[in-house]
Amino acid sequence: MSDTSQQAVIAGASLLIAAAAHRYLYLRLVGDIIVSPRLRRAGRATATALTVLVPSGVLAAEYADPTRIGWLARPVFAWVACAAYLLMALTVLEIPRRLAVRSLARRAEAGPGTSPGVDQGKATGTGPATGRPTAETPGRDSVADGPWAVDRRLVLARSVALLATTTAVATTGYGFHRGLGPPDVKTVRIGLRRLHPSLTGMRITMASDLHLGPFFGRGHTSRIVRMINDTSPDLVAIVGDLSDGEAEDLGPHAEPLARLSSPHGTYFVTGNHDYRHDADAWIETLAGFRVTTLRNTRTLIRHRGGAIDLAGVTDVEGEREHDGPDHHRALADRDRSRPVVLLAHQPVQVHQAARHGVDLQLSGHTHGGGFFPGNLLVPLSQPVTAGLATIDGTQLYVSRGAGASVPPIRVGAPPDITVVELHAL
Incomplete structure (x- = not known):
């Protein structure tokens, strides 16, 4: 395989990985917690821009004059590091998040707002597999669940997003401070x-x-x-x-x-x-x-x-x-x-x-x-x-x-x- 072909393969693989990563981050940090359609559109646009920007910055750091690309490399790799820790934090929190969602769903079914004969998935606007608000109806109150259960699910999603974001930003900040500082x-x-x-x-x-x-x-x-x-x-x-x-x-x-x-x-x-x-x-x-x-x-x-x-x-x-x-x-x-x-x-x-x-x-x-x-x-x-x-x-x-x-x-x-x-x- 020629060098040009290898570079094309690397660029294509980088783009796919970046797309998958930013799709997941969008779902957990925007789709699960934001109700406003305008903010959700802004989140999708940001995820798309980052999907393109990250591989571009990585390739620039590999092949361009390093003395002239600091303006691009610094924000790109700061985001790469932060995104990596966001993905790790969210992955660690994924299992307890899913368990908590199922627990809330069971409590909602047994709660005072339950109406016999109503399909819970359709009434609540939730997917049968996850029990969380869907992208189309995030946080919408329902006849079956009532506002208590839906609010709890939103609080859970937002708490997970806040914990993951705080952990990632703090760790990335410390990592850059230590990495760019004087060695021991x-x-x-x-x-x-x-x-x-x-x-x-x-x-x-x-x-x-x-x-x-x-x-x-x-x-x-x-x-x-x-x-x-x-x-x-x-x-x-x-x-x-x-x-x-x-x-x-x-x-x-x-x-x-x-x-x-x-x-x-x-x-x-x-x-x-x-x-x-x-x-x-x-x-x-x-x-x-x-x-x-x-x-x-x-x-x-x-x-x-x-x-x-x-x-x-x-x-x-x-x-x-x-x-x-x-x-x-x-x-x-x-x-x-x-x-x-x-x-x-x-x-x-x-x-x-x-x-x-x-x-x-x-x-x-x-x-x-x-x-x-x-x-x-x-x-x-x-x-x-x-x-x-x-x-x-x-x-x-x-x-x-x-x-x-x-x-x-x-x-x-x-x-x-x-x-x-x-x-x-």
């Missing part, structure tokens, strides 16, 4: 066999997933650089997904990386997002900022009378560009008396690292799950969501990342910069 700075002590005692206390400050683009620009990079420099690193590692755009557009926003300061320099490995926007151009741009890319290569780091091998492999996404990870090339023929630290964007690459005797792999990619239910989905494809673990004898540390992809929200997975402090075992 963490220090993790990791012991390595074969590490020369003189290297105990060596500090590798790592940042992953900066995701320069519509939401993160030069100010974000400058803040990250200041925070990294404040940790007094011996070496800096940027572990993939630097950007969500072309180097030609976003290069100036990455320029503060040239101010990173450490005795042994700054090293970078590619992430999956970097291959969406000409990784070669980004690698060339970073070289101008004194950032060295480890492209299936390694370098010897001598520090205080000891030494470690620092290696880096490209991301698995690079296979599509004939630039896939080559652990053998990066790790073969090394001195096995020295420990090796491997930079690899995706945690899943640790399995190959373990086969080559890597002591420690530093990764990002997962964002720590980002926001619920992402934390439940990450384990389906990655061995570790965040933090330190040992896989097949190789230690793996996974950062939650210093930025975020779209939508840039963080709930239960705060962004971080990590200081990896090495210790001899």
Whole structure:
């Protein structure tokens, strides 16, 4: 399938998903609770507009110049995040809502307003399956039910809508505040066999997933650089997904990386997002900022009378560009008396690292799950969501990342910069 065909399929699928989602949101947040025909028409028009706008904003964020689409991306992805939480909240409330509707229907049938021989579904203007006011007669009083039962159903529908909306808006607001705010700075002590005692206390400050683009620009990079420099690193590692755009557009926003300061320099490995926007151009741009890319290569780091091998492999996404990870090339023929630290964007690459005797792999990619239910989905494809673990004898540390992809929200997975402090075992 050609790239154009793939894009068409993605666009079509996005439109169908958006239509289904907005139809459901309309029914629960407008159709079930609003009586005014004028407001209901306005709700339908809004749902239709959002159905078109959301896929347009998503495609623009993927293919357009990120520096010029902030005006579109910001409201679109704010709504995407809010809509996602609205759908989750309404889905959770769906079962108790239906049970309550049936309870009200049974009480209405047994209540004082019941007229023998009257079909309850027809008299109340409710559907037989749901027992709620239909779209044609929302909240209309009936002979059989009386105003008490109908009012209770409206109160229930409006309470559900209010609870879901309040939860979604509050969670989305918090998520954007956390996602766009400064990352936490963490220090993790990791012991390595074969590490020369003189290297105990060596500090590798790592940042992953900066995701320069519509939401993160030069100010974000400058803040990250200041925070990294404040940790007094011996070496800096940027572990993939630097950007969500072309180097030609976003290069100036990455320029503060040239101010990173450490005795042994700054090293970078590619992430999956970097291959969406000409990784070669980004690698060339970073070289101008004194950032060295480890492209299936390694370098010897001598520090205080000891030494470690620092290696880096490209991301698995690079296979599509004939630039896939080559652990053998990066790790073969090394001195096995020295420990090796491997930079690899995706945690899943640790399995190959373990086969080559890597002591420690530093990764990002997962964002720590980002926001619920992402934390439940990450384990389906990655061995570790965040933090330190040992896989097949190789230690793996996974950062939650210093930025975020779209939508840039963080709930239960705060962004971080990590200081990896090495210790001899």
